[in-house]
Amino acid sequence: xxxxxxxxxxxxxxxxxxxxxxxxxxxxxxxxxxxxxxxxxxxxxxxxxxxxxxxxxxxxxxxxxxxxxxxxxxxxxxxxxxxxxxxxxxxxxxxxxxxxxxxxxxxxxxxxxxxxxxxxxxxxxxxxxxxxxxxxxxxxxxxxxxxxxxxxxxxxxxxxxxxxxxxxxxxxxxxxxxxxxxxxxxxxxxxxxxxxxxxxxxxxxxxxxxxxxxxxxxxxxxxxxxxxxxxxxxxxxxxxxxxxxxxxxxxxxxxxxxxxxxxxxxxxxxxxxxxxxxxxxxxxxxxxxxxxxxxxxxxxxxxxxxxxxxxxxxxxxxxxxxxxxxxxxxxxxxxxxxxxxxxxxxxxxxxxxxxxxxxxxxxxxxxxxxxxxxxxxxxxxxxxxxxxxxxxxxxxxxxxxxxxxxxxxxxxxxxxxxxxxxxxxxxxxxxxxxxxxxxxxxxxxxxxxxxxxxxxxxxxxxxxxxxxxxxxxxxxxxxxxxxxxxxxxx
Amino acid sequence: xxxxxxxxxxxxxxxxxxxxxxxxxxxxxxxxxxxxxxxxxxxxxxxxxxxxxxxxxxxxxxxxxxxxxxxxxxxxxxxxxxxxxxxxxxxxxxx
Numbered sequence: 281x282x283x284x285x286x287x288x289x290x291x292x293x294x295x296x297x298x299x300x301x302x303x304x305x306x307x308x309x310x311x312x313x314x315x316x317x318x319x320x321x322x323x324x325x326x327x328x329x330x331x332x333x334x335x336x337x338x339x340x341x342x343x344x345x346x347x348x349x350x351x352x353x354x355x356x357x358x359x360x361x362x363x364x365x366x367x368x369x370x371x372x373x374x375x376x377x378x379x380x381x382x383x384x385x386x387x388x389x390x391x392x393x394x395x396x397x398x399x400x401x402x403x404x405x406x407x408x409x410x411x412x413x414x415x416x417x418x419x420x421x422x423x424x425x426x427x428x429x430x431x432x433x434x435x436x437x438x439x440x441x442x443x444x445x446x447x448x449x450x451x452x453x454x455x456x457x458x459x460x461x462x463x464x465x466x467x468x469x470x471x472x473x474x475x476x477x478x479x480x481x482x483x484x485x486x487x488x489x490x491x492x493x494x495x496x497x498x499x500x501x502x503x504x505x506x507x508x509x510x511x512x513x514x515x516x517x518x519x520x521x522x523x524x525x526x527x528x529x530x531x532x533x534x535x536x537x538x539x540x541x542x543x544x545x546x547x548x549x550x551x552x553x554x555x556x557x558x559x560x561x562x563x564x565x566x567x568x569x570x571x572x573x574x575x576x577x578x579x580x581x582x583x584x585x586x587x588x589x590x591x592x593x594x595x596x597x598x599x600x601x602x603x604x605x606x607x608x609x610x611x612x613x614x615x616x617x618x619x620x621x622x623x624x625x626x627x628x629x630x631x632x633x634x635x636x637x638x639x640x641x642x643x644x645x646x647x648x649x650x651x652x653x654x655x656x657x658x659x660x661x662x663x664x665x666x667x668x669x670x671x672x673x674x675x676x677x678x679x680x681x682x683x684x685x686x687x688x689x690x691x692x693x694x695x696x697x698x699x700x701x702x703x704x705x706x707x708x709x710x711x712x713x714x715x716x717x718x719x720x721x722x723x724x725x726x727x728x729x730x731x732x733x734x735x736x737x738x739x740x741x742x743x744x745x746x747x748x749x750x751x752x753x754x755x756x757x758x759x760x761x762x763x764x765x766x767x768x769x770x
Numbered sequence: 771x772x773x774x775x776x777x778x779x780x781x782x783x784x785x786x787x788x789x790x791x792x793x794x795x796x797x798x799x800x801x802x803x804x805x806x807x808x809x810x811x812x813x814x815x816x817x818x819x820x821x822x823x824x825x826x827x828x829x830x831x832x833x834x835x836x837x838x839x840x841x842x843x844x845x846x847x848x849x850x851x852x853x854x855x856x857x858x859x860x861x862x863x864x865x
């Protein structure tokens with residue numbers, strides 16, 4: 281088993297230390313402190329109340345459903361839900377923040393320490409500490425491309441409820457960070473507390489990145505802001521860590537600062553430095569009483585949680601005999617576990633999982649489509665595996681059929697019939713093909729007789745080629761052995 | 771506790787108040803007097819006393835999650851010094 285990736289610079293090896301702050305939009309109809317709508321894609325400034333616009337005299341009233349979603353998320357992270365939490369004002373001036381402060385939670389967040397189990401592609405598992413989860417308001421949106429001299433402000437997002445989920449600096453490379461974000465997204469979607477839609481901004485990540493010699497004390501970190509896809513998160517972390525290694529190896533020091541990732545240039549750059557940006561002067565919001573939660577409410581919400589991804593994972597391993605890795609991949613991808621269970625009805629779970637994880641995800645990835653838009657349905661994939669299991673087609677032919685299913689959306693039966701791909705099970709037909717191959721290649725036959733038994737595999741290949749891949753490979757193998765070595769034990 | 775002139779300038783900058791240099795000293799003296807009142811309060815022993823968050827015993831009131839507000843763009847933009855195509859317009863800020 282390998283460990284986390286490191287960066288090898290000119291002077292040796294560097295280890296990464298990464299912590300993520302994920303902003304997840306709590307799934308609610310209305311905003312955190314006003315009755316304006318939260319739906320995506322509205323005309324600018326239409327989903328804005330006078331509270332969101334911070335008109336004088338407006339007072340915030342908290343949305344109970346946003347509180348519930350934060351509690352449910354905390355419970356799903358195995359975290360302590362705090363019976364007492366406080367809303368604070370985080371003060372700063374920016375045109376996307378009409379109040380001049382963001383209502384957030386600072387010293388007393390609604391959810392305390394928890395953890396998230398992250399399974400990595402190389403088979404390792406990392407249990408990543410969650411430091412806290414708190415509720416806060418989102419800011420508005422600035423639009424810079426409508427004018428060369430001005431910025432336009434749309435406050436539709438202002439006041440949308442966010443759950444900020446802060447991890448401990450437990451992640452050690454960009455693969456781990458990507459796997460963590462995917463797993464968190466799957467968890468949020470599974471319990472319905474956030475739709476996890478990164479394109480629409482419902483889920484965004486900030487990454488704190490530093491480098492150090494393996495095992496050495498922590499280095500100076502930089503914060504990468506607003507990463508809105510798993511791919512960009514991973515690329516930004518890698519490129520930032522390499523930048524820091526370059527600086528340190530040149531004998532200079534990393535400056536603690538906030539940086540933005542530019543996907544076009546694949547580089548990070550410092551945000552315009554605002555000297556006072558980090559003096560937020562938090563204080564308890566006098567407009568809001570502390571939030572007190574009853575045990576009864578927390579227990580009711582605990583009962584509302586569906587089967588969690590880690591529970592589904594254990595069940596897939598236990599009920600269907602999946603490998604831990606396949607099961608982890610299926611629960612980390614949105615909707616994949618349900619897709620799998622639909623496809624696996626009456627079939628080998630292991631084989632179905634393998635087809636989904638390797639072939640289907642590979643094809644979707646290449647086509648840059650989510651599972652929800654897969655041209656191959658769970659039912660059709662199950663049917664394809666059924667055709668392999670009842671001997672109608674071989675694994676190799678199945679791959680061709682799958683390709684066509686993915687391209688055209690046709691059913692596997694239709695493709696097999698239309699292209700005449702049915703596997704040759706007929707021993708006589710296979711014998712004929714074997715005889716032809718043997719008599720056409722006396723040289724190789726001689727080699728086999730002289731003890732070079734590896735030639736057997738070559739003959740199998742010849743027969744498969746002659747039958748355009750349709751012969752049953754196991755049968756070819758058995759008949760060929762029989763013919764070449766009638767008295768042999770094999 | 772006495773505030774330095776630099777403290778005063780920094781607080782003014784943080785809250786976006788433009789200060790004339792002649793205002794710095796008098797303001798510093800006023801703020802320092804306020805701080806000395808707070809320091810007097812700090813002498814009270816409050817060990818074991820829970821922070822009072824409200825003068826009456828009240829719970830935070832929660833709303834039902836329903837869309838009951840918004841859809842009032844004209845009012846929202848009504849006082850804006852500049853607006854364009856449904857947006858507020860501000861001097862360009864870009865990172």
